[in-house]
Amino acid sequence: MSSSAGTRNSILLSEYLLSRLEQLNVPVIQGVPGDYSLGLLSQFLDHHAKSGSKQNHGINGKAPEWIGNANELNATYSADGLARVLGPQRPSVVVTTMGVGELSAANGIAGCYSERIPVIHIVGTPTSSAQEHGLLLHHTLGDHKFVAFGQIARQITAAQLDFALLKREGRMQLMEKDSEGTGEDAARELDRILEVCVRQALPVYIALPSDLVHFPLPASCKHRLTEQSLQTGFSPNKADSEAYVLRVITDKVTNAKCPVILVDACTLRHNVVKETRALVASSGLPIFTTPMGKTAVDESDANPQYGGVYIGSISSPEVKEVIEEKADLIIAIGTLQSDFNTGNFSYRTRRESTIELHSDRICVAFATYEGVRMKGLLPKLTDALKKHGRQRLEKTEELLRVARRIPTFNNKLPTPQEELSTFTHEQIGAMGGSQSVTSSIISQAYLWPRVGQFLRPGDRVIGETGTSAFGLMEVRFPRDAQFLAQVLWGSIGWSCPATLGVSLGMRELTKQGDAAAKQGRTILFIGDGSLQLTLQEIGTMIRQGLTPLIFVLNNDGYEIERQIHGAEASYNDIQPYNHSLLLDLLRPPPNYRRPTNPSHASDPEMSKTAYHATHTKAELHALLKDEEFNKADKCTLVEVFMPRGDAPAALRRQAEMSSSTNA
Amino acid sequence: MSSSAGTRNSILLSEYLLSRLEQLNVPVIQGVPGDYSLGLLSQFLDHHAKSGSKQNHGINGKAPEWIGNANELNATYSADGLARVLGPQRPSVVVTTMGVGELSAANGIAGCYSERIPVIHIVGTPTSSAQEHGLLLHHTLGDHKFVAFGQIARQITAAQLDFALLKREGRMQLMEKDSEGTGEDAARELDRILEVCVRQALPVYIALPSDLVHFPLPASCKHRLTEQSLQTGFSPNKADSEAYVLRVITDKVTNAKCPVILVDACTLRHNVVKETRALVASSGLPIFTTPMGKTAVDESDANPQYGGVYIGSISSPEVKEVIEEKADLIIAIGTLQSDFNTGNFSYRTRRESTIELHSDRICVAFATYEGVRMKGLLPKLTDALKKHGRQRLEKTEELLRVARRIPTFNNKLPTPQEELSTFTHEQIGAMGGSQSVTSSIISQAYLWPRVGQFLRPGDRVIGETGTSAFGLMEVRFPRDAQFLAQVLWGSIGWSCPATLGVSLGMRELTKQGDAAAKQGRTILFIGDGSLQLTLQEIGTMIRQGLTPLIFVLNNDGYEIERQIHGAEASYNDIQPYNHSLLLDLLRPPPNYRRPTNPSHASDPEMSKTAYHATHTKAELHALLKDEEFNKADKCTLVEVFMPRGDAPAALRRQAEMSSSTNA
Structure with missing residues (x-):
């Protein structure tokens, strides 16, 4: 069925969906392509291309843009970060393919459920007839059934809609020789799902078979789009x-x-x-x-x-x-x-x-x-x-x-005595004595107030669960700055892809004239351990021309775990990386020539990149004062070398308590 | 409760579990640490340290070793690859932490279900009492409930066991003043789960609360270990x-x-x-x-x-x-x-x-x-x-x-005419004419028979779903060589971490004196698109001293998707990487000094690494003939630059059919 199916008055299911997403001010759709979702992605591109024209049913005439992520888990983390920046009335959207794609996304979607973040997860599935016949397709569990994935979605989303089931129930049927279907239920159900997502600030799940992307909804649905707006607010109190x-x-x-x-x-x-x-x-x-x-x-x-x-x-x-x-x-x-x-x-x-x-x-x-x-x-x-x-x-x-x-309240740097008191005698000895600690080593006690002095109004600061989030809790933020962390779900590796979403959100807010966003920078604090899980998403930031400041606190392993249990145990060690190469890996080599392809014409220009290593207070201080650096006009990685075994005071206290809770 | 709990005759639940894993000849346990699993991981280290001593209840006295992965999805892919090499009677083991860790692993576990691979997924969960009281802990869905994750596991594993439920049912109680428990059911249930895993060649799920790691099973369970072996084979036919x-x-x-x-x-x-x-x-x-x-x-x-x-x-x-x-x-x-x-x-x-x-x-x-x-x-x-x-x-x-x-049957290189016939006139023009195609460009038609000539007995060859797996299908393999691909589940990115598991399996087989494994190499074929999803696992290979040959077919995006739908669509594009830096990123910088830590003493020596770029047939041919290269004694990345739009014949035919199936 081609996209020209349907009568003049009908509207394709995918068009209806996209128009609703537009009405919800969804700026981007993220994910990874897969063969069951390619038809839908094509519709996105078409819709985007004709955005603003008469054929567009959206309200503001600004169709969402496709952003391809490096993997599906990263896509959901990014969607999470984006929704946090845009606020509770603007959900994020992630598109994956059945089975493989959606399950890779499961942790990120569950995180949104746990943390109350509205994300619409759209999964491209095999044709409704292939599902009815129980074909043994790739990306299935090999059992001729297609129910497992919906069952999983029920556990981690607030509402689910599978158009294959609507079709099987006879609620989506083609009438008048393939031209227009009975699809009022499909439109109504879709609206309900979207409303739950936004109103409850929770993720929802939509399974869309590849054949139904082009299902022609009747004219009444076209009217519904303009006449019946989504009910995303709460009703007033009695x-x-x-x-x-x-x-x-x-x-x-x-x-x-x-x-x-x-x-x-x-x-x-x-x-x-x-x-x-x-x-x-x-x-x-x-x-x-x-x-x-x-x-x-x-x-x-x-x-x-x-x-x-x-x-x-x-x-x-x-x-x-x-x-x-x-x-x-x-x-x-x-x-x-x-x-x-x-x-x-x-x-x-x-x-x-x-x-x-x-x-x-x-x-x-x-x-x-x-x-x-x-x-x-x-x-x-x-x-x-x-x-x-x-x-x-x-x-x-x-x-x-x-x-x-409170000393930290005004981001006051610690006195030498205060700084020394955060280490044991053994640690101080191992680091070269008290002189070395107070004069050169970048301790947690020093870092966080110094970061507090560095922040400026409008900054969005993402903290990875662990040293970073606990450290940032002790920092006093300037006006209109935002702190983002996954305090409840606490999934390691979340913050790096979330930074992509935050940057995309800042770009969107800036486009809309938001002064704080225009002034603010996107700043990530993450450990060397956490970064390993999801680092490839920095490539997407570079591809999108985004310019976050990424601080990698290199303390040689999983410090939060060390604080809780096994300070010297090998399972808290990681493979050490040469972070100086990361940004250059994630962009084309100097001699790269992009294939001529008209679809690239609208690509944003890639970001410039910069790497800085800071081993001492003086180096870090100089960098944070540097005017060029403060412009934040490049995708920048700052590697901050810090001693192992050191942690922000709040994390030390939390770790002691977690350790005894787990015993 | 310390590990000294229990009487002289009791055995800790974790010791029982580890002894059973030893009896199943499990060589390594993989995963990512998390605070709910740290106690269990400590037991692994202890058990490993005293392996072979009298305290060890295993049969062969060889305790599994801990391998930390870069992330949980990668851990399951690696476990999948390992089990494929060791054969159906030796399951792999993955340990994750509740919620965040296990859901990141979901796609990989589902893949093992789909493809019939025995993997034991052990999840560290909060204490049984924290679960009974419904505490609002981190890594939960924020609903005071702990059931969602088990429900998800039911969809993608063959059997599930949650010790918290056994405890709640009164089947695990401490007797005689905290010294010995009623735990026969726990041991029996655990055995049942392990038997299902191996006999049915399917993944199973074990949730182990952090407090029950040290639960003392009664003396009868200790006897059970030696007297009642696991029933992993099928009974004879009538x-x-x-x-x-x-x-x-x-x-x-x-x-x-x-x-x-x-x-x-x-x-x-x-x-x-x-x-x-x-x-x-x-x-x-x-x-x-x-x-x-x-x-x-x-x-x-x-x-x-x-x-x-x-x-x-x-x-x-x-x-x-x-x-x-x-x-x-x-x-x-x-x-x-x-x-x-x-x-x-x-x-x-x-x-x-x-x-x-x-x-x-x-x-x-x-x-x-x-x-x-x-x-x-x-x-x-x-x-x-x-x-x-x-x-x-x-x-x-x-x-x-x-x-x-059949020309491909004997890995015969194509004639110039055969090679040209795989391209359209436009493609040949864009690549610089027919002379250029047949003399220099590395086409799919050329690559796969050339790879066939390169393979030698005992090689294990992993093919990523897409160009690589379809290409390898047309290659005739030498004696004792093994082809590995995820043909049914087909999760993009699987093959890179699977290569870690395959290499670990080859190391294990070689240790056991397997001549084919000793002779054979571990060889991966993966596309530039697929590699992006899971590339960090190469760092684990380097850390473990493993030396796979990794061929990255760089054809500028998701070629399998292009073949199916959207040949020029931007959603099939990816961020181009500078692959020459990948191996150096994933190892410590030259000046790196490892912290002195006794736990590192037993670490294997890191692999040397090597990168090669091949743009032409001549370059590739020379490399494949090179004696040093053929030793495969380094972790080696070969970037093979290939034209976009080219695909193995089998993939072209499959793509045409998939495209019409999805319409």
């Missing part, structure tokens, strides 16, 4: 229950001596960042964040209400003191109490003095108010707390004088 | 049904004018290679193989009965003629009729003249004899057909004179 909860909360705040706000993951995931910032501004209350809520609110000097990061017993003593001893009411927004987000469940807060605002319910002390959503409640709370905002702000500034004594 | 089937088959053979044997995948997978070779020798019948059965029987000059590869309509006309027109009886051993194994289901054989021998049943024409297994039947058939073997051999030689006319 007035009576909302008003009741609002009164309960404002009473609590009024009666409390020291109420504080704690901003967590779902603030970002469920689209209440603006509402939360408004509440902070109007209420004058002190705010803290968890690791997963970090940078949801302004933590720069410009915000006198910011108190730091609360991670239970891992927190700085000054933060612990405020939250656990002074505060008598905690308004926790978008709470997600996982082990790494709570200092291994070491919160010392009392439920009777905690209010939790969730996307689907509000909890006040021991009472749960189901169906009252924070999205609707927050603006009302903002209004209600405006009245005494100014008085509260004064009290907040008074209170936070304590928290502001 | 005498009456076997005798009946034998008579039916021998009658058919006696009455046939031209019976032939067709050797397929399950000959290798279900451990009847020796039996099949004996049948071939005794019967004197002509033999052909399918792509998946290739090299199960000797196809060298020394075997006058070998007729070639049958792939339905993709076969050479001479092979087609014998199988489809001359043969009036086909004895198909270990049949697996998938699309890529049958020329897209284009067999022209008749069921009434086909006998299928399977691992669990025999089919003669339209009759199925359930429960009669080829393993027991084959030796009897060999005896029964011995009588007229010599006469049949004469007829076979006569018959195969036809098949032996």
Whole structure:
């Protein structure tokens, strides 16, 4: 069936899908081609080529662009990073091929489920008739069945749609001599899936047989596209229950001596960042964040209400003191109490003095108010707390004088004594004595505040789970900067491909005129161990002309594992790489001549690349001050040589606790 | 709980597991460490260290060695390759961590299910009590549940065992003040799982909570280890049904004018290679193989009965003629009729003249004899057909004179005219004219017979799905050489890490005195597109001192996809790499000094490496003749520059058919 199938009024299923993706402002589609998805990919190219013309059913006339990744797992990690930058109402899209492709993507999709990231996973499958006949095709389990992959998807996505099943149920049939089908159900089901993805901020799964790519949906579906927009927002709260909860909360705040706000993951995931910032501004209350809520609110000097990061017993003593001893009411927004987000469940807060605002319910002390959503409640709370905002702000500034004594709070470099205290005598000896440690070696204690001084407004900073993410938690970020990490799912290797997605997101936001994105840089911190899992995705960054700054902390192996168990065990060792060659490997050799191919005409220009090795504080300091380097106009790899056995303070504490939890 | 738990007579669960793996002759355990599996990995190291001592419960006193991979998917691909080399009775083992690690491994495990490869996947999970309490731990889906991952494993493994569930059911309880548990069920279940893996040649899944690594099994389990060996073989056939089937088959053979044997995948997978070779020798019948059965029987000059590869309509006309027109009886051993194994289901054989021998049943024409297994039947058939073997051999030689006319059959280089005929006029023009094509350009038509001439006895040759595997199908292999490809599952990127497993397998076989393995080399053929997905595993090969020859066919993108759909479409393009840097990237820089660490003392010495670029026939020819190169004593990468748009004849024909199947 060619793409010219259907009557003048019909619309191909793939066209319908692409138009909906356009309406959702999807800028790019990522993945790896496979023979069951090639037909769909061809439709993407066609659709992209005629974007903006009359044949285009999208709203903004900007069709998504195809980005080929180095492998499928990397594609999902990149999709994850992209969705985090574009915000909760703009899902990412990944296309893979049945079996081999989709299972390679499984870890990345599950990560999006765990971390609440909206990703649409479209899988190209064999023709519906090949599936009905149970043909023993390649990319199958050799059992003539096609159900296993959908069963797997059910475990790691919020909703699933297999068009082969719709067809088998008779809900997609060609009428009038192959010209137009009964496809209202197909369109309706597709819309439902897309709405679940965006509204719940969770991944969804779509299996599309290669023959149905060209299935002609009837004219009614074409109208549906323009007349029935996707319902991606939550419905408003019921007035009576909302008003009741609002009164309960404002009473609590009024009666409390020291109420504080704690901003967590779902603030970002469920689209209440603006509402939360408004509440902070109007209420004058002190705010803290968890690791997963970090940078949801302004933590720069410009915000006198910011108190730091609360991670239970891992927190700085000054933060612990405020939250656990002074505060008598905690308004926790978008709470997600996982082990790494709570200092291994070491919160010392009392439920009777905690209010939790969730996307689907509000909890006040021991009472749960189901169906009252924070999205609707927050603006009302903002209004209600405006009245005494100014008085509260004064009290907040008074209170936070304590928290502001935290050395890391202002990205202050450690004194020699502080730096030495992070090592054992044996370690100091092995590194050449205390003089060497404080004058030259790049310690964790030195690195992170120095990084904090380096950051500038608008930067997006990705931290790999491990040394990097734990180190970044102790850094105070400038205005409009964003911290990204996979604190809950914690899949090793995530951050490198996620950096591709973040860079693509920054490019998209910049195109749309976002000033912070235009000013900001994409910056990755990753260890030498983690980098090995997914390093090839840097090639895609170069191919796309993207210019992230990639800091590879080379401490000779899996340091987070060493901190937890087996400090000297060989299973925590890795093959050492010569990172100076990585960027040059991932681009064409100097004499390379690209084959003449019209399809390359629209390719972006490849990035220039640069590699820097830093062995000492002085080298790192000079580089971070370098004007050329700070432009971030190349894809840049900075290898930071750091001693083995060293770790940020928060990671040391977490590792001790994880170790005993696992015993 | 420390490893000193338990009484003198008890045995730790991890010790029991490791002893069983030793009894199964598992040489290495592969994977990536994660905090939920670190305790288990420590036990591996301990067990390995005391291997051979009295404390060791294994039979051969050779404990498996830990090999850390670059990522989990690669670990499973390597395990797959290893199991293919060691044969069906020696499973591979992969260890990952819950959620993130095991899902990254899912595609590789599913591939083993599809292709019938025995792999034991052990997943380190959180403590049984953390799971019972539903703690919101890292590496979970954030839903307080731990069931999703087991549900996924059910879809892609033959059997599953979660010790956390056994514990919850009260089947693993500590008695006598923490010293010895009720663990007979645990040992029995574990044995069952291992038996399923080996007997069915399928992957299995074991979830082991970090606390139960040190669970003390009672003394009875210690005795079980030595007194009750694992039942990994099939029980013999029932005498009456076997005798009946034998008579039916021998009658058919006696009455046939031209019976032939067709050797397929399950000959290798279900451990009847020796039996099949004996049948071939005794019967004197002509033999052909399918792509998946290739090299199960000797196809060298020394075997006058070998007729070639049958792939339905993709076969050479001479092979087609014998199988489809001359043969009036086909004895198909270990049949697996998938699309890529049958020329897209284009067999022209008749069921009434086909006998299928399977691992669990025999089919003669339209009759199925359930429960009669080829393993027991084959030796009897060999005896029964011995009588007229010599006469049949004469007829076979006569018959195969036809098949032996096939140009590729003797790895004969193409004539200039034959080579030119594989290109269109446009392609020849673009490559600089016919003179340039025949004299210098490395075409597919030239490459594969040249590779055939290069191979020597004992070589193991891995072909990536695509150009490489289809090209190798047309090569005649020397004695004791093995062809390995993922013909059914066909996951892009599989072959590079599989090469690690194959090399490890060759090392193991050589240690055991296998002469063919000692003589043979490990040789990979992979495309530039496929290599990108998994290239980091070459670092593990270097780290392990392995010396494969890696041929990277650089034809500028995904050629197999181009052949199927979108010859000029941008989604089939890739980022070009500078492959000359790859090996040097994946080893330490010249000035690298390894940290002093006692755990490194037993590390193998890293391989030397070498890179060669070949742009012309002359360059490739010279290299393949080079004595130093032929030693294969370095980890070597040969980049073979080939024109885009070129493909082996078999792939062209398969691609045309796949393209229309997908429409």
